[in-house]
Amino acid sequence: MNVDALIFDVDGTLADTEDVHRQCFNEAFAEQGLPWYWGHRVYAELLLTTGGKERIAHFIDRLRLPEAEASRLAHIVPALHAAKTCHYTRRIASGAVPLRPGVAVLLDQARRAGLKLAIASTTTRPNIDALLEHTLGRAATTWFDAIVAGDDVERKKPAPDIHVRVLDLLGVPPTGCIAFEDSHAGLRAAKAASLFTVVTPTAWTRHEDFATADLLLDDLGMVDGLDYFRYEHSRRPGKSAEAA
Ligand code: XBP
Ligand code: MG
Numbered sequence: 001m002n003v004d005a006l007i008f009d010v011d012g013t014l015a016d017t018e019d020v021h022r023q024c025f026n027e028a029f030a031e032q033g034l035p036w037y038w039g040h041r042v043y044a045e046l047l048l049t050t051g052g053k054e055r056i057a058h059f060i061d062r063l064r065l066p067e068a069e070a071s072r073l074a075h076i077v078p079a080l081h082a083a084k085t086c087h088y089t090r091r092i093a094s095g096a097v098p099l100r101p102g103v104a105v106l107l108d109q110a111r112r113a114g115l116k117l118a119i120a121s122t123t124t125r126p127n128i129d130a131l132l133e134h135t136l137g138r139a140a141t142t143w144f145d146a147i148v149a150g151d152d153v154e155r156k157k158p159a160p161d162i163h164v165r166v167l168d169l170l171g172v173p174p175t176g177c178i179a180f181e182d183s184h185a186g187l188r189a190a191k192a193a194s195l196f197t198v199v200t201p202t203a204w205t206r207h208e209d210f211a212t213a214d215l216l217l218d219d220l221g222m223v224d225g226l227d228y229f230r231y232e233h234s235r236r237p238g239k240s241a242e243a244a
Pocket of ligand 1: 009010011012018021049050051052053085120121122123124127150157186
């Protein structure tokens with residue numbers, strides 16, 4: 001089966017963005033006068049909850065606050081997350097995070113080969129646009145035949161909803177695609193959508209379970225790009241999702 005489309009996760013896959021996300025959460029908390037600070041250890045735990053709004057809500061739950069206070073804080077989560085997103089897009093616009101190794105070359109090879117490109121990310125659309133435009137240029141968002149963000153679907157990763165929506169928009173069967181992810185949640189989502197999945201972990205996710213990954217690489221620069229992925233994809237059908 002030929003490869004007709006590449007489907008990319010964003011955070012951790014296209015760029016190692018999570019420490020900037022973490023800093024921007026903290027900036028939003030400080031701005032609102034909240035006595036919260038997410039250090040690396042706490043953030044690594046909170047990252048298991050995908051989606052920034054869900055992550056903040058989960059953090060509030062963990063505080064075991066009196067009902068009235070927990071309810072008051074739950075109501076400010078959307079505004080808090082919107083403030084965080086403003087900080088994040090500004091940091092990305094300042095060039096805070098480069099693309100990971102091999103990403104730009106692979107995107108260029110895929111475009112020259114006429115493959116379709118897609119984004120399947122839990123983050124917000126403004127964050128996706130900011131990263132693509134400030135690392136690849138203003139026109140970069142037009143390179144993608146489908147861009148699906150976390151709030152575009154009912155359920156975030158590890159549910160397959162984002163990848164399934166991307167496949168619908170691409171009009172390509174799962175067997176004709178390769179998905180790229182960095183985390184266990186992203187791998188589970190891609191495998192649940194029956195996708196051949198390449199995983200390139202970051203320091204935030206290196207310890208996670210990638211048993212069902214079809215390929216596990218330190219980064220996309222480790223191999224000679226599209227031809228390598230096409231060959232590996234042709235050699236065997238993607239591993240099943242069972243162990244995920
Ligand atoms: C990773 C996520 C996101 C980011 C924070 O997304 O789970 O929630 O951590 O971004 P990806 P938001 O699927 O790209 O790895 O605050 O915008 O959710
Ligand atoms: Mg990711």
